[in-house]
Amino acid sequence: MGLEIERKFLVKNDAWRGLVTPVVMCQAYISADPERIVRVRIEDEQARLTVKGKASGISRAEWEYSIPVEDARRMLESVCTPQQIIKHRYRIPYAGFTWEVDEFFGANQGLVVAEIELASEDQVFEKPDWIGEEVSHDFRYVNANLLKQPYSSW
Amino acid sequence: MGLEIERKFLVKNDAWRGLVTPVVMCQAYISADPERIVRVRIEDEQARLTVKGKASGISRAEWEYSIPVEDARRMLESVCTPQQIIKHRYRIPYAGFTWEVDEFFGANQGLVVAEIELASEDQVFEKPDWIGEEVSHDFRYVNANLLKQPYSSW
Numbered sequence: 001m002g003l004e005i006e007r008k009f010l011v012k013n014d015a016w017r018g019l020v021t022p023v024v025m026c027q028a029y030i031s032a033d034p035e036r037i038v039r040v041r042i043e044d045e046q047a048r049l050t051v052k053g054k055a056s057g058i059s060r061a062e063w064e065y066s067i068p069v070e071d072a073r074r075m076l077e078s079v080c081t082p083q084q085i086i087k088h089r090y091r092i093p094y095a096g097f098t099w100e101v102d103e104f105f106g107a108n109q110g111l112v113v114a115e116i117e118l119a120s121e122d123q124v125f126e127k128p129d130w131i132g133e134e135v136s137h138d139f140r141y142v143n144a145n146l147l148k149q150p151y152s153s154w
Numbered sequence: 155m156g157l158e159i160e161r162k163f164l165v166k167n168d169a170w171r172g173l174v175t176p177v178v179m180c181q182a183y184i185s186a187d188p189e190r191i192v193r194v195r196i197e198d199e200q201a202r203l204t205v206k207g208k209a210s211g212i213s214r215a216e217w218e219y220s221i222p223v224e225d226a227r228r229m230l231e232s233v234c235t236p237q238q239i240i241k242h243r244y245r246i247p248y249a250g251f252t253w254e255v256d257e258f259f260g261a262n263q264g265l266v267v268a269e270i271e272l273a274s275e276d277q278v279f280e281k282p283d284w285i286g287e288e289v290s291h292d293f294r295y296v297n298a299n300l301l302k303q304p305y306s307s308w
Binding site for chain 1: 184185187189190192203205206207208215217219221225228229232233234235
């Protein structure tokens with residue numbers, strides 16, 4: 001098991017654009033229950049099945065397994081909830097950390113968030129200039145919730 | 155993906171006992187939704203995470219992955235629904251097939267069912283004398299349903 005400790009921020013301008021090339025991610029959920037999330041994600045030609053436990057603050061138990069892309073495609077077609085999250089992920093190195101900027105499409109078009117994964121809840125890090133308001137505790141930004149209540153409906 | 159094609163029967167006497175030694179299985183569900191089942195199972199010192207699609211007759215899409223036993227234990231403790239299925243499984247060879255006899259414990263104590271996995275829905279097979287009534291189409295016997303409505307409550 002991994003413990004996922006993550007902080008999430010809005011992005012206040014476009015200064016991050018052009019720094020790196022994004023990967024395309026397509027993901028959907030077998031379980032979108034916030035206490036037991038099961039996510040299928042395809043990123044380029046790799047796929048993963050991820051189980052996440054209930055969040056406690058900014059931490060959450062997480063187990064992730066590589067699976068054949070063909071399995072993931074079939075699950076997205078048949079067993080997952082029909083809505084999918086489609087996003088571009090930009091992995092931007094900054095001051096010893098990697099910021100993951102997610103630019104959403106489809107029903108969440110217009111939404112851009114940046115995440116940083118930490119080793120402990122109180123780990124100190126430097127923020128790039130383009131990082132805006134923190135939304136770590138705003139459940140609307142949880143990807144499984146963005147499926148049910150997409151950004152365009154806010 | 156595998157396609158799981160299975161027929162399920164009650165067991166009408168104890169003639170199958172003593173033929174083989176059982177393994178102990180302990181399983182629970184991250185999703186018990188019959189259209190998208192996610193099961194965690196520990197069998198002896200092996201563990202598997204299984205995704206099952208919606209059943210169509212006696213067939214169902216199934217994807218199964220080996221996972222570390224420690225991951226499975228943590229999931230059973232934290233992320234799965236609290237009820238668990240505990241059963242002994244007897245794998246009994248008969249006329250070229252393997253019959254899986256499941257003897258349930260806990261809230262399903264007293265229930266014994268036998269399953270046979272087929273390559274096609276119409277595949278012909280011979281039944282041992284101890285095989286009783288077919289229950290393939292009786293959803294009460296689906297393990298994910300036995301959690302919600304255990305045999306002792308029927």
